[in-house]
Amino acid sequence: MNNMLHLEGVSKVYNAEKHNEVNVLRGVDLSVAKGEVVGLIAPSGAGKSTLLHIAGMLDAASAGTVQIGGQDVGGLSERKRTMMRRQGIGFIYQFHHLLPEFTALENVVLPQLANGISARDAEARGLSLLDKVGVKNRANHRPAALSGGEQQRVAFCRALANKPLLLLADEPTGNLDPETSDRVFLALMEMVRGEGLSALIATHNMELAAKMDRVVRLDQGRIVAAN
Numbered sequence: 761m762n763n764m765l766h767l768e769g770v771s772k773v774y775n776a777e778k779h780n781e782v783n784v785l786r787g788v789d790l791s792v793a794k795g796e797v798v799g800l801i802a803p804s805g806a807g808k809s810t811l812l813h814i815a816g817m818l819d820a821a822s823a824g825t826v827q828i829g830g831q832d833v834g835g836l837s838e839r840k841r842t843m844m845r846r847q848g849i850g851f852i853y854q855f856h857h858l859l860p861e862f863t864a865l866e867n868v869v870l871p872q873l874a875n876g877i878s879a880r881d882a883e884a885r886g887l888s889l890l891d892k893v894g895v896k897n898r899a900n901h902r903p904a905a906l907s908g909g910e911q912q913r914v915a916f917c918r919a920l921a922n923k924p925l926l927l928l929a930d931e932p933t934g935n936l937d938p939e940t941s942d943r944v945f946l947a948l949m950e951m952v953r954g955e956g957l958s959a960l961i962a963t964h965n966m967e968l969a970a971k972m973d974r975v976v977r978l979d980q981g982r983i984v985a986a987n
């Protein structure tokens with residue numbers, strides 16, 4: 761089994777009980793192979809966030825199967841689901857969501873401590889990740905003291921801190937100005953490649969999407985090839 765993420769027949773209906781159903785996903789089939797980086801293009805409202813949340817076990821599908829690392833996540837106990845979310849999946853949002861009262865380094869260290877890593881190892885990995893995306897010199901600054909691009913770079917490090925199997929990103933540079941966005945996106949791609957990660961990255965930017973291994977499009981609730 762070479763797929764890190766495998767979605768089959770995934771559908772999502774909102775408001776099913778209220779007679780004003782919204783059929784957002786209508787049988788999504790999508791696989792991301794080990795080490796593969798897949799771009800996801802979708803117009804606003806097409807269900808991109810819904811799809812990423814289902815793939816990241818933050819929301820449940822109405823029907824269909826979700827496998828991560830070859831495991832059907834629907835069949836996992838609540839404890840195993842929590843472990844998979846914490847250790848198996850890295851999530852990056854459009855907004856950084858860093859903890860404001862902690863430094864950049866602490867934001868990358870804390871999820872590792874929660875995962876049972878020693879403070880010493882967590883700090884070493886944190887500094888190494890911050891270094892890879894060029895913000896090691898801001899390690900002891902709080903998020904408010906960082907630029908938007910720097911905040912997002914720290915958020916990338918936090919998402920990768922626990923060496924996830926799969927990275928899910930929802931327009932990771934969508935909040936940045938175009939020039940910063942390009943640079944920060946390239947830093948993300950370099951880190952993803954360096955760690956050999958499997959990733960599903962949603963973006964509106966076709967130029968950035970072209971840097972990925974494959975691009976798919978969400979169209980009428982289904983996945984279609986985009987290139």
Ligand code: ADP
Pocket residue numbers: 774775782784802803804805806807808809810811
């Ligand atoms: P995208 O990320 O592509 O912009 P979303 O996944 O956020 O799209 O939303 C897709 C559609 O589902 C939208 O029409 C949205 O209004 C609807 N939707 C999202 N969440 C809910 C919800 N909790 N209840 C009802 N409709 C929802």
